[in-house]
Amino acid sequence: MSCLESYREGHSFLHHRDARVKLLVSLALVACLSTVGVQHPSRLAICAALLGVLLLLGRLSPGLVVRRSLIVLPFLLLPALSMPFLQTTAVSPWVMVAVIAVKSWLAAVALVALMTTTRFEDLVDGAARLGVPRLLTTLGSFMYRYLFVLLDEVRHMNDARLLRSGVRGALVPGARIAGSLVASLFVRTYDRAERIHNCMVVRGFAGTMAPIAPQRCSAADWALLALALVAMLGAVLV
Template sequence: MHLEEFAEGTSFLHRLDPRVKFISVMPYIFVIAFIQGLRGPFLALMVSLSMIGLSRISFKKVIGRIIVVNAFILFLWIFLPFSYPGEAVFNIGPLKATYEGFLYTFSITLKANAIVLTTIAVFGTTKVFSLAHALVHLKVPNKLIHLFFFFYRYISVLHEEYTRLKNAMTIRCFRPKTNMHTYRTYAYLIGMLIVKSYDRSRRIYNAMVCRGFSGKFPIVSHFEFKKVDLFFGFFIIVITFTLAII
């Protein structure tokens, strides 16, 4: 499982202080989610696209990610224009597609893509552990960050366990079909995965106690607030206010 595929790179977005990213961009994406109409979302989308350009990540991979979001949006396009009261544009049988319905759905489409592109360009370009480290500085509860840390650390391990169990099933000629046997087999697979993860967590805890874990992870690299961070933060705040006003 290669998870952090956008995090490798050297653009200025990759080098930004993650603390600045959280403080400036979190309010920004919430403002995008809250605004209505077309002008604001359109401006936001333009800003997001330029951020993707600046991050110099593979455009092809970004498109792949965007498709997931737009599958849900497409589902909305099938229904929303017909269920919104307003002026009719055309009719299919008893169904009336309204001008307002189209505008509303289009606005949602712009907003969703603007937020997702920003998320990829800004948060995708930092390593997950650096983001977690930044959250420590931003006073997110320690327990929650520790939980996230171990959770993320052991996904690949558990995925390996899962692959091993799955291979064992395949070797024994397991073919998934729509029947009770299949569901029971998958249930036991999940059960086994849970048992293994529980046993592993006991070993992890004991190993940590043996090494004198005191509830703190020593970190070698520290964040550094640079001029470019100040500039980026200021720019995002200006854009945020612009969006809120127009």
């Protein structure tokens, strides 16, 4: 389950920055990358340079970043397959595919940098402080919290199935058993949700989460935000 925990403990400049700043910079960078056209490679270069600076500030290992960012590869398959059928006059379809691939990969790298240097709980807090409705951030944190518990249950159920069924069976019985496991998991999840609600109610929960305490950004946070925004403004205007 460690694959679900993308945060890596560290003491870099980026690790210590406020989650709100990192969230804003990452999302702005993804938005900026999505607006870069094929005709403006210099804009792409500026975004890539900013990303390089962020990776350096986070002291992130290139191997780790590349490995994690390759998650975008399957999503590039569809545009790559459809390109030969598109009629474009300005540039070759394959150049377009290459630009889309680079843009997507850089966006993935930006998110990898964010997730590797920020704890999920800080990210959720940061989103709440940026004005994302508490209901959404609370649901997000519950989902993340119980993902581990549910995966544990799935593993136990699957172990019990394997121990009693020996090796993997034929496709149809396998699907039937998988269906039963999913249904059983659903019922258990429902039961758990009721129990969690009881735990919340007896600790005074009356339907709304208590407001989150305000927090001030440091000078270094503001400096990072300013640097990133200036770079992205440059990328848009150049």
